[in-house]
Amino acid sequence: MPKKNIFIVYAHPEPRSLNGALKNYAVDHLQGEGHTVEVSDLYEMGWRPEADSRDFLEYNPEERLIYHSSSKKAYLTNTQAPEIKDEQEKLKWMDALIIQCPMWWFSLPAILKGWVDRVYARRFAYGVGYHGYDRYGSGNLKGKRALLSMTIGPEEEHYSDRGVHGNMDDLLFPITHGILYYPGMEVLPPHLLYRAAGLTPEGFPAIAEAYSKRLNSLFTDKPIPFRSQGGGQYDENLRLKIGIAEGKSGFSIHRED
Amino acid sequence: MPKKNIFIVYAHPEPRSLNGALKNYAVDHLQGEGHTVEVSDLYEMGWRPEADSRDFLEYNPEERLIYHSSSKKAYLTNTQAPEIKDEQEKLKWMDALIIQCPMWWFSLPAILKGWVDRVYARRFAYGVGYHGYDRYGSGNLKGKRALLSMTIGPEEEHYSDRGVHGNMDDLLFPITHGILYYPGMEVLPPHLLYRAAGLTPEGFPAIAEAYSKRLNSLFTDKPIPFRSQGGGQYDENLRLKIGIAEGKSGFSIHRED
Numbered sequence: 465m466p467k468k469n470i471f472i473v474y475a476h477p478e479p480r481s482l483n484g485a486l487k488n489y490a491v492d493h494l495q496g497e498g499h500t501v502e503v504s505d506l507y508e509m510g511w512r513p514e515a516d517s518r519d520f521l522e523y524n525p526e527e528r529l530i531y532h533s534s535s536k537k538a539y540l541t542n543t544q545a546p547e548i549k550d551e552q553e554k555l556k557w558m559d560a561l562i563i564q565c566p567m568w569w570f571s572l573p574a575i576l577k578g579w580v581d582r583v584y585a586r587r588f589a590y591g592v593g594y595h596g597y598d599r600y601g602s603g604n605l606k607g608k609r610a611l612l613s614m615t616i617g618p619e620e621e622h623y624s625d626r627g628v629h630g631n632m633d634d635l636l637f638p639i640t641h642g643i644l645y646y647p648g649m650e651v652l653p654p655h656l657l658y659r660a661a662g663l664t665p666e667g668f669p670a671i672a673e674a675y676s677k678r679l680n681s682l683f684t685d686k687p688i689p690f691r692s693q694g695g696g697q698y699d700e701n702l703r704l705k706i707g708i709a710e711g712k713s714g715f716s717i718h719r720e721d
Numbered sequence: 722m723p724k725k726n727i728f729i730v731y732a733h734p735e736p737r738s739l740n741g742a743l744k745n746y747a748v749d750h751l752q753g754e755g756h757t758v759e760v761s762d763l764y765e766m767g768w769r770p771e772a773d774s775r776d777f778l779e780y781n782p783e784e785r786l787i788y789h790s791s792s793k794k795a796y797l798t799n800t801q802a803p804e805i806k807d808e809q810e811k812l813k814w815m816d817a818l819i820i821q822c823p824m825w826w827f828s829l830p831a832i833l834k835g836w837v838d839r840v841y842a843r844r845f846a847y848g849v850g851y852h853g854y855d856r857y858g859s860g861n862l863k864g865k866r867a868l869l870s871m872t873i874g875p876e877e878e879h880y881s882d883r884g885v886h887g888n889m890d891d892l893l894f895p896i897t898h899g900i901l902y903y904p905g906m907e908v909l910p911p912h913l914l915y916r917a918a919g920l921t922p923e924g925f926p927a928i929a930e931a932y933s934k935r936l937n938s939l940f941t942d943k944p945i946p947f948r949s950q951g952g953g954q955y956d957e958n959l960r961l962k963i964g965i966a967e968g969k970s971g972f973s974i975h976r977e978d
Contacts, residue, residue, distance in 0.1 A: 478786040
């Protein structure tokens with residue numbers, strides 16, 4: 465397999481956690497295959513989650529902060545906070561992104577949400593192209609791959625098609641579609657470990673074995689077939705055209721399968 | 722109208738923002754009606770978003786941090802970080818919660834997600850009752866009301882039933898159902914302001930007028946009719962029982978309308 469650049473963004477407050485073990489395993493395994501791996505360990509880096517005026521080196525405190533305007537200006541004039549630029553450089557460099565974290569409250573841990581809020585600058589991750597419409601199948605991260613590797617406390621049935629928390633594919637849609645697919649990445653089916661709290665160190669070899677298969681097929685697995693915005697399936701109001709997924713509802717209408 | 726206790730959790734880095742204006746307007750309006758209002762201005766408070774061992778006063782660094790275990794122990798033994806306890810006290814005190822924030826990346830700003838991650842302790846917001854099943858219609862915040870007041874950058878059509886970002890009700894489900902309904906709150910239909918970036922100060926009186934109606938009906942509006950977990954509609958595996966919403970999919974199956 466050709467050697468690739470892989471960027472792991474990892475968020476867990478405890479290095480001795482299952483998430484920490486999965487992150488370490490991925491680094492070792494991918495390096496063993498000859499790939500180059502970069503890790504952003506957000507807790508260890510002391511990543512600041514909250515987006516604010518400190519993100520813009522030339523912010524004038526007399527002015528009302530309009531975050532998306534300052535974001536665009538700072539991105540274009542190279543006056544972003546250095547830690548934001550560093551993460552963007554890793555995203556430009558990589559061939560694939562792996563996000564390793566627990567699911568907390570049906571979403572990303574705050575520190576990881578704050579990585580998205582801050583690193584996803586305007587003109588870099590959104591506001592790209594005419595009307596900002598180079599997204600969902602297009603954009604600055606087009607062609608790169610993304611894998612969400614997440615641990616989930618409870619059992620899978622509670623997240624099944626009719627499970628009480630809502631269907632997992634749908635719960636993850638704001639992340640897989642809204643965060644990863646938005647700037648152009650090809651999003652693989654997530655790698656999910658349910659009942660994470662009940663897993664023991666003795667069980668780790670089997671978990672690692674299953675994960676290694678996903679890592680080995682990072683560049684060959686079929687991505688989730690989200691519909692591209694520019695592919696002719698949405699009308700001028702960005703609604704699915706008549707005749708596509710008629711009579712259906714829910715996020716699945718934005719998939720081609 | 723009987724006088725009530727209302728708790729506003731507000732997250733925006735710029736006090737001169739539309740979100741700031743809406744928060745100020747709500748405080749004035751509700752106080753003018755005789756209610757008591759508490760505000761947690763997360764940016765102004767310097768709220769720490771990332772959940773970690775500092776949340777537990779008696780954490781022993783020699784031990785592996787298992788967040789949900791430490792959370793339960795600290796909640797039960799009154800050894801939580803004081804700022805976490807303060808927020809829980811406000812949630813116990815209130816009759817209604819208002820969350821005021823912008824939608825960032827189809828979700829809450831990181832600082833607000835970190836308020837949930839940290840304040841929603843085990844035994845307080847989850848892990849309540851037998852098997853932790855006092856939730857979704859039951860729980861420690863049962864009977865209190867919740868209103869999500871959010872500003873959205875783009876236009877409403879892009880979030881409509883067939884809009885490119887996905888349907889707004891579904892995008893908000895991890896928040897309305899997963900965060901607000903989970904510990905027992907009655908969740909009102911969200912108050913959403915689209916095209917927020919295009920709104921001008923001249924337009925604010927009309928915006929305030931519309932918002933005042935929602936504030937006036939905070940205790941009389943019909944909540945979103947989510948199905949309660951304990952109401953006999955889910956089976957022992959917490960899946961919707963046969964015969965309910967058959968042949969349908971998506972989050973809407975968890976609503977009674």
